[in-house]
Amino acid sequence: xxxxxxPFVHLHVHSHYSLLDGANRIPELVKKTKSHGMxxxxxxxxxxxxxxxxxxxKCKAEGINPILGYEAYIAPGSRTAKDxxxxxxxxxxxxxLAKNRTGFKNLIKLSSIAFLEGFYYKPRIDKxxxxxxxxxxxxxxxxxxxxxxxxxxxxxxxxxxxxVAWYRRTFGDNYYLEIQNAGLEIQKQCADGTIDLANRLGIxxxxx
Numbered sequence: 001x002x003x004x005x006x007p008f009v010h011l012h013v014h015s016h017y018s019l020l021d022g023a024n025r026i027p028e029l030v031k032k033t034k035s036h037g038m039x040x041x042x043x044x045x046x047x048x049x050x051x052x053x054x055x056x057x058k059c060k061a062e063g064i065n066p067i068l069g070y071e072a073y074i075a076p077g078s079r080t081a082k083d084x085x086x087x088x089x090x091x092x093x094x095x096x097l098a099k100n101r102t103g104f105k106n107l108i109k110l111s112s113i114a115f116l117e118g119f120y121y122k123p124r125i126d127k128x129x130x131x132x133x134x135x136x137x138x139x140x141x142x143x144x145x146x147x148x149x150x151x152x153x154x155x156x157x158x159x160x161x162x163x164v165a166w167y168r169r170t171f172g173d174n175y176y177l178e179i180q181n182a183g184l185e186i187q188k189q190c191a192d193g194t195i196d197l198a199n200r201l202g203i204x205x206x207x208x
Contacts, residue, residue, distance in 0.1 A: 079118030103136025
C-alpha cells in the first residue's frame with residue numbers, strides 16, 4: 001500500500017463535551033467521518049470521558065472503529081500542588097488513547113483521580129499516577145499546550161529531550177510525538193522542534 005492510499009484517522013478530536021472548547025456533536029461528527037471514507041475516529045475530550053459511551057455506540061452503528069481517549073491535564077509537578085499563579089501554569093495537555101479494555105479502564109481511573117485528587121482550575125493528573133496507570137494506553141506528546149511544546153517554544157531542547165525520555169521509559173513503543181497543522185504559526189514552531197527531536201531520538205511521529 002502506498003503512502004497516499006493509507007487511510008487517515010483523526011486521533012485528537014473534541015466534541016461538545018469539551019466544555020467551552022469543542023463544538024462538534026457526536027452524531028454529526030461520526031456521520032462526517034463516514035462521509036469522508038474514514039474507517040476509524042478518536043474522541044479526546046478535555047479532561048473527561050463524558051461522551052465515551054455515546055461516541056462508542058454511534059461509531060459502532062455507523063461501522064466506524066471508535067478509539068476512546070481523552071486529552072488529560074497533567075500537572076507540572078504534583079497533582080495536589082495548588083500554587084500556580086494562573087490557569088495556564090497549572091497544567092499541560094497530553095493526549096491519551098486506549099488500545100484495549102485495560103487501557104480504557106485506566107482512562108477511567110485517571111479521569112476519576114483528576115477530579116477527586118488533582119482538581120485545580122482543571123481536573124489534573126500527574127506523572128506519578130500516569131505511570132501507575134499506563135498499561136494499555138497510547139500516549140501522544142500533546143498539542144501546543146503540552147509540556148513538550150512548552151519547552152520547544154522556550155528553546156529548551158535539552159529539557160525537551162529529557163521529557164521525551166521519561167515518556168519513552170513509561171510507555172515504551174506506545175509513545176509518539178504529536179504534530180498538528182491547522183494553519184497556526186505556533187503549531188508550525190512546535191512541529192519544527194518536535195520533528196527535530198523525533199529524528200534525533202528515533203521516536204515516531206503522529207500527525208493529528
